[in-house]
Amino acid sequence: MKAEEIKILLEENFQEKAFEVVENATPQGIVVPAESLVEVMGFLHANNQLYFDMLSCITGLDNGLEAGTMEVIYSLYSIPNDLHLMIKVMLDREKPVVGSLVELWKTADWQEREVYDMYGIHFNNHPDLRRILMPADWEGFPLRKDYEEQTYYRGMKVKY
Numbered sequence: 001m002k003a004e005e006i007k008i009l010l011e012e013n014f015q016e017k018a019f020e021v022v023e024n025a026t027p028q029g030i031v032v033p034a035e036s037l038v039e040v041m042g043f044l045h046a047n048n049q050l051y052f053d054m055l056s057c058i059t060g061l062d063n064g065l066e067a068g069t070m071e072v073i074y075s076l077y078s079i080p081n082d083l084h085l086m087i088k089v090m091l092d093r094e095k096p097v098v099g100s101l102v103e104l105w106k107t108a109d110w111q112e113r114e115v116y117d118m119y120g121i122h123f124n125n126h127p128d129l130r131r132i133l134m135p136a137d138w139e140g141f142p143l144r145k146d147y148e149e150q151t152y153y154r155g156m157k158v159k160y
Contacts (some may be wrong), residue, residue, distance in 0.1 A: 002028060006044075009049070010030070010040060014036060014040065022088060028084070030087055031089070032089055034089040037099050039100065052077065055076075056072060057111065058073070059073040060072055062119060062143065063093070063144075070087055074079065096119070097122045097124060098119040100129075113132040116132075118130055120140075120144065
């Protein structure tokens with residue numbers, strides 16, 4: 001099944017939502033409104049034609065201060081249907097918030113924590129959203145484009 005066909009299926013089931021196919025993407029991708037993410041992902045997981053039973057990866061992306069947006073990109077796979085799909089949501093960079101998918105895929109737990117830790121993107125309803133890679137008292141989010149590394153951390157010089 002191609003992304004355009006999945007988009008049509010989504011539009012039939014979420015009539016008041018706008019979806020967009022991501023051109024020239026591998027795997028094929030669809031942009032989903034952030035406020036509909038959890039509901040749409042639940043549909044993609046439960047629908048027998050699709051049955052995306054595996055959340056392979058969650059990636060964050062900072063588009064920079066000029067764009068004022070951040071993205072969360074989800075890589076889905078359907079084992080029985082051998083389908084790959086990328087789902088992307090666009091977020092306001094000043095307040096990057098999206099719903100958690102831990103209730104659908106347990107693997108989202110640590111993956112969302114990694115995105116939070118590196119980009120500062122908040123996942124509503126996450127059961128334990130805290131740093132996973134950086135120390136709990138680290139300042140800032142290292143993969144943001146405007147990140148400035150601390151000079152010292154606990155008395156140790158950070159840059160060498």
